[in-house]
Structure formats: C-alpha cells, structure tokens
Amino acid sequence: MKRLKIVTVGDYRKVVASQHIRKGELVIDMSHGEEIPIAEMDDGYYAFQIREDLFLGSREADAGDITCFINHSCDPNLAFRDGDTLLTNIRHIQAGEELCWDYSTSIDDGVFNMNCGCNSGNCRGTVSSFGQLDGATQQRLIPLAIRYIQEKYR
C-alpha cells in the first residue's frame, strides 16, 4: 500500500499518508491477524476485539505490517466500514497526516483503559472499553464501530 508509510519517532511508530487520499478511497484489511481468546489477552498484543470473547492481532509487531502501527485518536479519520474488519477513511486525508481509528470502537472487554494523548479537540483523556463511555459518546461512535459492538449497543 504505497499511499501509506510507517514513520518512527523515537519509540513511537505511526502510519502516515504519503499523498492526499479522498474520503472513502482507502480500505485497510484488518482481518489477517491471529485469533486470541479474551482470557489470553494482555498489553503485549497488537490487537483489537472482533467478538465478545475474541481478539484479532499479533504478539510481535510485524515491521512491514501497517495495521500494527495505526494509533488511536478520539477524533479519528478511519472507521470500520459497515461494521466489518475493514478500516476506511471517513474524511479526506492530507499528505503527511497520521491515520488513526478510535480504539474504543473495537474494544469492549470491560477492563481496557489507557491514557490518551491524541490532543484532538474532543480528546476524552482516556481510551476505555465501549461500555464505559457515556451514552452520548456511544451513540456518536456506534456508526464507526466494529460489528459486534454495533449489534450489542444499537
């Protein structure tokens, strides 16, 4: 996928657009990871949740696999298309802009919590499980969320 590149800044890695990408033009297939039962999940995984009891991801980040390095933002430019495990861009992306999705739209394990430093205007300060978000935020994020969350909270 030549339109995207992985950029390393210190020990922080991110995925950046190499060129302008029109809304909806990008489709990133997130479905190729290893299935990880929820009981085996820990912070060492690069993973997101695809079902009530199942994550998808990998233990080791694959240096060439951009899906390992797409970070969270509370104001994301990516979202799950039709609830599926395909990320698409929900607005135009400028060359040099970082690609992000909202991790809360793909995690609902009840305990997930991490500090957020995305610096967006609507930053929530923490990234939590979908179920821990307030009702208004949940309603706003449901259209961006992965399928099992859409079905559970709709």
Ligand SMILES: [Zn+2]
């Ligand atoms: Zn944030």
